Amino acid sequence: MAALPRRIIKETQRLMQEPVPGISAVPSETNARYFHVIVTGPEDSPFEGGLFKLELFLPEDYPMSAPKVRFITKIYHPNIDRLGRICLDILKDKWSPALQIRTVLLSIQALLSAPNPDDPLANDVAELWKVNESEAIRNAKEWTRRYAMDN
């Protein structure tokens, strides 16, 4: 049994009462530290029109350490690998306890708008993104259509 720190309760309530447009984060019924997340693909990105499922877990020492976040929906992105792991500095060494679930998810949504192939996690994707961006974007749109729509 673990009590839930007040900070997590506050964040959860605010996520419910004032949801971020394009982002939904709902705690699991069995574990209040585990969130089911859906992020909509940003407009004017190859992910537009897609609904991407993620999972977010708040470790015991949150907010001193960052939430663990992973894409569940397959996504073609140079900074997200085939297991859904995300290369994002604020989830690693740039984490600050003043960041919150909502700011983390906004950053992930922003990462979809601004892929960074120079700091890759999925090497093959990043490589293609650098040498043939239009084909990479075509792939990303195709994956979005195939995996992130109608599910």
Place this chain on the structure above:
Amino acid sequence: MNENDDSNSRKSELDCAVCLQKCNHPTQLPCGHVFCFLCVKGIAFQSKKCAMCRADIPPTYLDNPILLGTKDEQDNINTTLEVNQWFYEGRNGWWKYDERSNSELESAFNAGEPDCTLLLAGTLYNIDFQSMTQVRRSDQTRRRRVRRDTPMFPSKGIAGIKTDDSTARQVKSDDEESPDVVHVPIEEEIIEISDDEGNVHIEPDITLQDDVSHVTEAIRSVSLEEPNVSRSLNREDT
């Protein structure tokens, strides 16, 4: 929806950005940002950077933290004098728990719960009411005695802020609107930061790694759910 941003920034002037509650013993870092004393302790040991601007926190900062005494805080202390006070054992005496932790302990105790979990300075502790001990959840060997007594029971101070020399009290009883800056020396690290042999060992990175490694593994193996950890949100929100 855009108005939310406005209300956020207004709230952040009152609330500590780490715990998202009203600043408890507001403490100012050299960069000027203010957090609860215990929140400052947490970030000073873990990231060692300000949570707002990432400015480095000097390693010696906690030897001489800048506490901002306000009238609000004075009121806060008066309120807690009317209730039972919880203490944890330090090297040469007892420390009071901070006001917020005290009220959480008190309500768990009065509700007949067997124990209470507190997030103190970024670390989870379990206070067991049967054995009257406080144990760090990530390291069960870190154990301290606790007691529930009248607020008059002699103590070294509140949550590691030494107040028995009354320096801080004098400042806090001033009626000035603007916060006073008090340099309060901390005699002993609170909450298991130094053990009773006087060896200071903080090792935040190692502990952190140990704590979350199973979680990281869990993420890699697709499911994170720990069904045994369940607690209604509404119930917690008192």
